[in-house]
Amino acid sequence: MSSDEPLISLENVEVHxxxxxxxxxxxxEPDVVRxxxxxxxxxxxxxxxxxxxxxxxxxxxxxxxxxxxxxxxGGRVKxxxxxxxxxxxxxxxxxxxxxxxxxxxxxxHQDPGSSLNPNRRVMxxxxxxxxxxxxxxxxxxRREQVLTMLERVGMTPPDDYAGRYPHQLSGGxxxxxxxxxxxxxxxxxxxxxEAISALDVSLRVEMMDLMLELQDQFDTSxxxxxxxxxxxxxxxxxxxxxxxxxxxxxxxxxxxxxxxINNPKHPYTKVLxxxxxxxxxEEAGEPPVRKIDIPDPKNPPSGCRFHTRCPEAREACRQExxxxxxxxxxxxxxxxxxxxxxxxxxxxEITDEEETTPAASSD
Amino acid sequence: MSTHExxxxxxxxxxxxxxxxxxxRDAEVYFEMDRGxxxxxxxxxxxxxxxxxxxxxxxxxxxxxxxxxxxxxxxxDPGVLSGQVTYRPGxxxxxxxxxxxxxxxxxxxxxxxxxxxxxxxxxxxxxxKVGGHFEETLEAHDYDIDEGMERARELLxxxxxxxxxxxxxxxxxxxxxxxxxxxxxxxxxxxxxxxVMDEPTAALDLLMQRSILTLLEDLKEKYDLTLVFITHDxxxxxxxxxxxxxxxxxxxVEIGTSDEILNDAAHPYTRSLLNATxxxxxxxxxxxxxxxxxxxxxxxxxxxxxxxxxxxxxEECVAEDPAFRPTFTESHQVAxxxxxxxxxxxxxxxDRPEAHEVDDE
Numbered sequence: 001m002s003s004d005e006p007l008i009s010l011e012n013v014e015v016h017x018x019x020x021x022x023x024x025x026x027x028x029e030p031d032v033v034r035x036x037x038x039x040x041x042x043x044x045x046x047x048x049x050x051x052x053x054x055x056x057x058x059x060x061x062x063x064x065x066x067x068x069x070x071x072x073x074g075g076r077v078k079x080x081x082x083x084x085x086x087x088x089x090x091x092x093x094x095x096x097x098x099x100x101x102x103x104x105x106x107x108x109h110q111d112p113g114s115s116l117n118p119n120r121r122v123m124x125x126x127x128x129x130x131x132x133x134x135x136x137x138x139x140x141x142r143r144e145q146v147l148t149m150l151e152r153v154g155m156t157p158p159d160d161y162a163g164r165y166p167h168q169l170s171g172g173x174x175x176x177x178x179x180x181x182x183x184x185x186x187x188x189x190x191x192x193x194e195a196i197s198a199l200d201v202s203l204r205v206e207m208m209d210l211m212l213e214l215q216d217q218f219d220t221s222x223x224x225x226x227x228x229x230x231x232x233x234x235x236x237x238x239x240x241x242x243x244x245x246x247x248x249x250x251x252x253x254x255x256x257x258x259x260x261i262n263n264p265k266h267p268y269t270k271v272l273x274x275x276x277x278x279x280x281x282e283e284a285g286e287p288p289v290r291k292i293d294i295p296d297p298k299n300p301p302s303g304c305r306f307h308t309r310c311p312e313a314r315e316a317c318r319q320e321x322x323x324x325x326x327x328x329x330x331x332x333x334x335x336x337x338x339x340x341x342x343x344x345x346x347x348x349e350i351t352d353e354e355e356t357t358p359a360a361s362s363d
Numbered sequence: 364m365s366t367h368e369x370x371x372x373x374x375x376x377x378x379x380x381x382x383x384x385x386x387x388r389d390a391e392v393y394f395e396m397d398r399g400x401x402x403x404x405x406x407x408x409x410x411x412x413x414x415x416x417x418x419x420x421x422x423x424x425x426x427x428x429x430x431x432x433x434x435x436x437x438x439x440d441p442g443v444l445s446g447q448v449t450y451r452p453g454x455x456x457x458x459x460x461x462x463x464x465x466x467x468x469x470x471x472x473x474x475x476x477x478x479x480x481x482x483x484x485x486x487x488x489x490x491x492k493v494g495g496h497f498e499e500t501l502e503a504h505d506y507d508i509d510e511g512m513e514r515a516r517e518l519l520x521x522x523x524x525x526x527x528x529x530x531x532x533x534x535x536x537x538x539x540x541x542x543x544x545x546x547x548x549x550x551x552x553x554x555x556x557x558x559v560m561d562e563p564t565a566a567l568d569l570l571m572q573r574s575i576l577t578l579l580e581d582l583k584e585k586y587d588l589t590l591v592f593i594t595h596d597x598x599x600x601x602x603x604x605x606x607x608x609x610x611x612x613x614x615x616v617e618i619g620t621s622d623e624i625l626n627d628a629a630h631p632y633t634r635s636l637l638n639a640t641x642x643x644x645x646x647x648x649x650x651x652x653x654x655x656x657x658x659x660x661x662x663x664x665x666x667x668x669x670x671x672x673x674x675x676x677x678e679e680c681v682a683e684d685p686a687f688r689p690t691f692t693e694s695h696q697v698a699x700x701x702x703x704x705x706x707x708x709x710x711x712x713x714d715r716p717e718a719h720e721v722d723d724e
Contacts, residue, residue, distance in 0.1 A: 054568045055539065170656060171423070200422040201595060202639045206652035227568040230641040261643055275570040277598035278644050285577075292523050292574040293540060 005081035006042035007188055007221060008066055008105075013039050014074030015061050019298070031298045035061040036072070037249040043189060047221040048212075048241025050232035050257070052272060054294055058249040060193055063225045067105035067191045079104065103133055106182035110194040112174035116166040122150075122177055123162040129184050149180045153210060172203045176210070183214060192224040196231050208235045215239055229276040233261050242330065245269045248297055248305040251324075255331030265333040267310045290352055304334070307350060312337060315347035377687070378618055378696050380412040383451060384557060384589050385476075387411075390433045390446035392426075401660040403442070404429040405613040411557075413453065416583065416590040418604030418621070420597045422636075424657055426613035427593045431561045434591070435472055436461050450475065452556065473504055477555035479547055481562035486546055487534035493545050494530030497552055504553055511552060518548040521585065522578050540571035544578070551586060559591045564599075576603050598640055601625055606694075609633050612658050612668035615687075619695030629690045629702035631673045634709040644713050651712070667699070674708055675701040 019031040035058040043049055043066065051059040064070040065077060068084040077084045079101045085091075087098040109115040116125055126146040130137055137145075143162075150158035153176045166174055175195060182190050192211065196204050208231070215222060222239065226232045229243075236243050236257035243260040245253040245268060253266040264270050267288070274288050289309040295301055301308045307317035316336060325338040336344035377388075392404035404426045411417050421427040429438065438444040448460040452475065463471060472478070480486060487496060494512075501511035516526035522544040529537065529545055537545065543563060550558060564572035580603055583590055594600050601607065601621050608618040609630065617630040628634045635653045655672040658664055666683050670676035679700055687696045699705065 054570055172656075201597070202422060202636055202653045204641060204652075205639055208641075209652070228641070229569070230643050233643060234641045271570060273643070275573040276643055277569075277573065277596075277602065278642060287570070287574045287577065289570075292571070293538065 005078070007045050007047070007080060008043040009078045009081075010039060010041045010062075010066055010075070011078070012075040013062070013065055013072045013077060015058070015065055015070060016073045033297050034058075034249045034300060035297065036065060037300075038075070039249075039251045040075075041066070041244065041251065041254070043221055043223060045188070045221060046215065046219050048215065048224065048236050048239030049222070050224045050226060050236040050241065050243045051246055052226055052229055052232045052243060053246035055227065056248075056294060056297055057246040058297075059225045059227075059246045062246065062251075063191045063193060063223050064107075066223055067107060067189055068101060069105075069107065069191075103185050104188040105191070106185050106187040106189070107191045107193060108175070108178045108182055108195045110198055112171065112178045112195075112198070113166065115178055116174060118166050120165070121162065122164050122166070122169075125166075125177065126150075126162075126181055126184060129181060133185060145184070146180075149184060153180055153214075172199055172207060175199060175207060179211065179214070183218060183220070186218070187220060189221045189223060192222055194225055194227070196224070196235070197226060197228055204231060205234065208238070211235070212238050229261070229272050233257050237261075245272065248295065248300050250305060250334065252306065252335070253331075253333040254324075255328070255333075259328065259331045263331075265327055265331075265338055266306075266335045267312050267337075268306050269333075271309075304336075313350040314344055315350060316342070316344040318350060377408045377410055378689075378694050380410045380415075382413045383410040383449075384413040384453070385411040385434065385451070385591075386447075386449040387430075387434065388447040388449075390430065390444070390448065392429050392433060392438050392442050392444050394442050396661065399661045402663065403613055403660050404433060404444075405663070406446075407433075407610075407615050409608060409615060409618065411589060411591060412606075413451075413556075414587065414589055415605045416580075416592060416603055418597075418600035418607045419591065419593045419610060420595070420600065420607055421593075421610030422595055422657060424660075425610040426660075427595075427610050428561050429613070430610070431478070431559050431591070431593050434460075434559055435476055435478060436463070436468060437472075437478075450557075470504065473500065473550075473555065474553045475555055476557040476559060477550040477553065479550045479558065479560045479563045481565045484534060484539070484542060487542065489534055491533075492530065493532055493534060493537070496549055497530065500549060500552060506553060514554075515548060515552050518551055518582075519545065521582060522548055523574075524548075540567050540575070543567060543571075544575060547575070547579070547582075551582065551588070554586065555588070557589045557591065559593070561593045562595070563592075565594070565596075572599060576600075579603065597636060598642065609636070612663055613660060614668065614698065616669070616699070617695075617697045618687075619690075619692075619697075623690075623692065623695040627691060627695065627706075629695065629697040629705055630669075630699050631675050631701075631705045631709055632669050634705055634711065638709065638712050642713065675699075675704055677701075 013036055015036040017033040017035055019033060039062055051063055053059045061070055065072050071085055082096040084101055087094045087101055123146060127142050130142045147158040150161050155161040155176055196207060199207055224235050232243050242254055243257050244251050247268050253269045264273055271288050288311050291309045295308055303319050304317040304322050307313040322334045322336050324332040324334050326332050327338060336342045388408050390404055390407045394401040407430055419427050432438045433444055434448060450458040450460050497515045498508060501508050519526040519529055524544055534542055564575050592600050604621050607621050607624040609616050611632045617633050628637055639652050658668055664671055665681060667680040667685050670680040685698045685700045687698050689696050690702055
């Protein structure tokens with residue numbers, strides 16, 4: 001465990017799901033959904049990484065893989081230099097036991113309501129992880145710690161909240177309880193899976209502020225998964241972190257939050273920027289994509305996966321997969337347009353074979 | 364078409380519109396509960412102009428969906444709806460929606476006023492192909508099937524879908540965004556005049572939401588629709604909507620053109636809501652949450668229901684419920700005693716043209 005190892009390191013991670021075929025298709029090849037395909041990313045201590053993208057782009061799968069909840073089908077995931085799945089399988093020389101890794105990597109779910117047991121009071125819910133991980137702790141200390149944490153996340157008076165059932169809490173309060181539950185483990189990383197977007201607009205900033213405050217106090221890193229670029233920006237920029245943009249299982253652009261927002265390089269990042277409503281009354285105009293539906297992840301397009309929708313796509317994009325090109329320290333984009341002498345610039349533009357104009361498509 | 368006699372009991376002023384297609388007066392919905400009476404829609408009066416896009420904005424539990432249900436007399440038992448909803452088809456007649464017989468209401472609901480809810484998956488029958496839903500709807504309303512299906516194909520193509528493929532698919536074979544667009548096509552296939560949409564895009568990701576909104580704009584032009592769009596997401600609807608109505612605690616608190624609301628929001632709640640909205644243009648340090656929580660419907664504060672959270676509130680706000688009053692223009696109305704001070708006390712965190720002297724058209 002050398003100290004220069006990143007907290008979490010993803011190396012060329014692949015997660016492929018096989019889809020079960022029906023009885024009558026028994027002999028066919030199973031469909032493979034490539035949820036994550038060749039992603040490398042490091043998460044440092046006290047870091048914030050926001051993964052953004054459309055539904056089905058693999059951001060949640062990547063998030064779960066990064067905290068060891070999803071076993072990758074290829075590549076490696078390391079926690080302080082220790083391969084998480086080797087630790088789990090007790091393979092080779094395990095320096096950090098799996099149990100400790102598991103405790104260090106926590107998750108808050110999208111829907112706080114369904115992640116809390118409806119039949120237990122808040123105190124009971126929050127005591128459970130302490131009971132499990134700190135067996136020597138006395139009941140009094142446990143209660144004490146739960147109450148302190150409740151107070152810390154602004155649920156005062158803590159005694160009152162500790163005695164409530166989940167249905168007696170508002171959405172924001174449930175999310176706080178979920179956050180406390182994760183924090184009680186004293187984790188290094190918390191994955192917040194769309195934990196913000198389920199809340200009302202007026203509560204989002206408050207919740208993000210709270211998480212950032214706790215990041216400071218407890219030195220916790222956050223991986224946040226969101227489809228909303230403005231939430232991601234707020235969270236990542238305040239936490240001094242990065243935004244990673246995913247498209248069909250691949251990381252197409254990653255960089256410091258303000259860079260991604262103000263200086264997006266990948267055409268897909270620009271699309272997400274367009275899709276984020278702002279309050280100035282500017283005309284947004286037509287979506288800057290050639291097709292509004294995302295292709296089937298079972299059969300992703302060749303070359304650059306965005307070429308079927310990209311307004312800038314040329315023949316080269318169909319043929320070849322772009323690498324991650326460095327734009328600045330920390331800011332990378334997987335697009336040929338960042339390479340001034342790439343053959344992309346010489347190759348012909350891709351024009352859509354059929355139906356660019358929707359009205360013309362009666363059979 | 365007068366809207367005058369509405370200055371009755373509770374002195375509800377309604378911004379007048381020139382040619383209302385729907386008039387809602389004193390709409391109220393309550394539920395009897397063990398804990399007391401839960402008033403989930405409290406005396407809402409509003410006019411909807413023919414051909415406009417009206418965005419109704421509110422947070423969860425503000426009563427916005429109840430308002431949508433009230434429009435179509437679709438409040439579920441044991442909710443009790445009172446007030447008046449008048450529908451004007453445009454031929455000079457006026458239909459009292461809440462007084463209709465069951466059969467008349469069934470006709471009105473799809474043929475004149477149609478509705479799209481959030482979560483398309485639960486609106487479709489999972490065992491029936493999408494095409495079957497169109498045929499069934501046309502049949503149930505005695506429309507010509509061939510003609511109707513032709514219209515369905517055109518609508519689907521307008522929504523960037525491949526008509527034959529979609530009609531021949533089961534709902535689960537389509538992505539969420541495709542389902543939602545197919546549902547929009549279905550709701551317009553009987554050529555209604557008004558389309559009421561309750562969070563139609565909430566379950567979708569932003570790119571699809573935004574794309575659907577641009578498509579709706581085209582659809583509205585092409586089919587002469589009046590759109591009522593209900594959402595918790597103010598920035599999303601601000602661009603599409605001609606007018607915005609803001610709800611707080613089961614009441615309407617502000618109404619005006621989208622420009623007026625964005626640039627000159629007069630209600631302290633609206634201004635704070637705009638400031639609390641994460642935004643790509645706002646300086647990061649300036650975003651602020653609204654302190655406190657929205658009230659319980661059983662126990663709404665006296666006077667102005669926003670007073671416990673409002674930095675401007677005084678005894679007057681605690682004692683009395685403010686009625687609607689015009690602000691800079693007649694079309695922009697607000698239910699607040701102190702709206703003149705709101706801009707100073709709650710300044711916007713992003714530069715907007717504070718445009719009350721500019722009268723834009």
